[in-house]
Amino acid sequence: MLQPLAFRMRPTKIEEVVGQQHLVGPGKIIRRMVDAKLLSSMILYGPPGTGKTSIASAIAGSTQYAFRKLNAATDSKKDLEVVAEEAKMSGTVILLLDEIHRLTKPKQDFLLPHLESGRIILIGATTENPYITINPAIRSRTQIFEVKPLDEQDIEIAIDRALTDKKVGLGELDIDLESNARLHLARATNGDLRSSLNALELAAKSTPADDSGVIFLTLTIIEECLQKKALTHDKDGDAHYDVISAFQKSVRGSDVNAALHYLGRLILAGDLPTIARRLITMAYEDIGLSSPAACARTVTAVQAAEKIGFPEAKIPLSNAVIDLCLSPKSNSANVAINNAIADIEKGGFGEIPAYLKDSHYKGAEDLGRGIGYKFPHDYPNDWVSQQYLPDKLKNADYYEPKSNGRYEQALKEQYGKLHPSKK
Structure with a gap:
């Protein structure tokens, strides 16, 4: 049986991995x-189709270690025992364990001594947050790496390889892929390379060639x-970003009808990941402290949309867009953190005051750590005047309160009480 294109195109050495250059x-x-052949067990987590299995396969190919793949949910302890026996005989086996967050305790207890000895190099793969879903005993014996969605340039590289590779790709076929079709393949899957390659193969194999033998896609x-x-x-291929830009600017400008129009375009494109990311970004960037409740409602709406999927997802998404459009606007928090970061990037560090430094260790007092610190809860209204910024930055002023909503108006009044000079 012919394997899917995405399976055939998996890298055999680390240099062939597409994307994930931060790893x-x-x-x-x-x-x-x-390069050093000093592998340690690891957990790779991130969305489907972003290269977790490819990285494991490439590691095995580059190091020439035996490579085995199991699924924590469906494969048994007996399957793990077979891998362990092979490791005893060959020295080292790289085991890709998919859905590692579903590893049961008996399987985990069996694996642990083999990880300790280094006979099995475990590469766990999961779409779940390992800090929440994976047992601490496994986490403590692995390094955790986040695998990120591929950008369109990465996917275009893989598409071009697939079109030209005559051994495992589609190079034996004479394919003419329209530029806008190529761009859509690279963008529409939101970083899922597997989906892009499998759609490309389906298109190539199901489209008849013309009289000259060319398959036009x-x-x-x-x-x-x-x-x-x-x-x-x-x-031009700019529409993708133009629609997203118009969507955010319409919400920021409180134009409900325009925002719903651009949301509709994104819904018809089936682009739930972009909508979700953009809505949450807008909530905190453009509404922010003027209405924290609207920000919280947006997160809830996005979670509901992701849970139920299209077509019903359009309902909570529409709720969120209307809510954000008609909420008061404030970018004060975004401006404040940008100001703080800009100051740091210019060298604005300074020495932390000694009385604010950690004093929970032996010898800290001898170093002057924590001495003179005023504990706010010991004072009226749980507040006392005290310098917290380094001397070099003691007059820094990053946050400029606005009063576009009741909540931030209250924050502005409190800020004025605490900093009378900044009213």
Whole structure:
């Protein structure tokens, strides 16, 4: 049986991994492990189709260690025992354990001594947050790395490889992929390379060649094979970002009807990840402290939309957009943190006052740590005047309160009481 294109195109060495350069690029942590052949067990977590299995496969190929793949949910302890026996005979086995967050305690207890001995190099893969879902006994014996969605340039590289590779790709076929169709393949899957490659293969294998033997893949064909519509059939390929930009600016400008129009475009494109990310960003960037309740409602609406999926997801999303449009606006928190970061980047560090430094260790008092610190709860109204910024920055003023909503108006009044000079 012919394996899917995404499976066939998996890298056989670390240099072939597409994306994830923060982990596998020259000088980065996983590349260093491979180059030195000093591998440690690890957990890779991130969205589907972003390269967790590819990284494991590439590590095995580059180090020439045996590579085995199991699923923590469906494979038994007996399957783990087989891998352990192989490790005893061959020296080292790299085990990719998919859905590691579903590893049962008996399987975990069996694995632990083999991880300790180094016979099995475990590469756990999960879409869940390992700090929440994975047992501390496993976490303490692994390094945890986040695998991020691929950007469109990464996916375009993989598409081009697939079109030209005659051994495992589609290079034996004479394929003419329209530029806007290629762009849609790279963008519409939101960083899921597996979906992009499998849609490309379906399009190529299901589209008849013309009389000269050329398979023409148009945007319409790719839309059908991806089951995702392009935002618009523009020639420049800018529509994707134009719609997102117009969406945020319409919400920021409190134009409900325009915001719903652009939300509708994104919904028809099936682009729930972009909508979710943009809504939460807008809530905290543009509404912020003027209405924290609206921010919380937006997060809840996004979670509901992600849980129920399209088409019903349009309902909580519409609720959130109308709520944000008609909420008072304030970017004071965003401006404040940007000001603070800009100050730090210019060298605005300064020495932390000694009375604020950690004093919970032997010898701290001899170093003057914590001496003279005023504990606010020992004073009336649980507040006492005290310098917290370094001397170099003691007059820094990052936050400029606004009063566009009841909540931030209250914050402004409290800020004025605490800092009378900044009223």
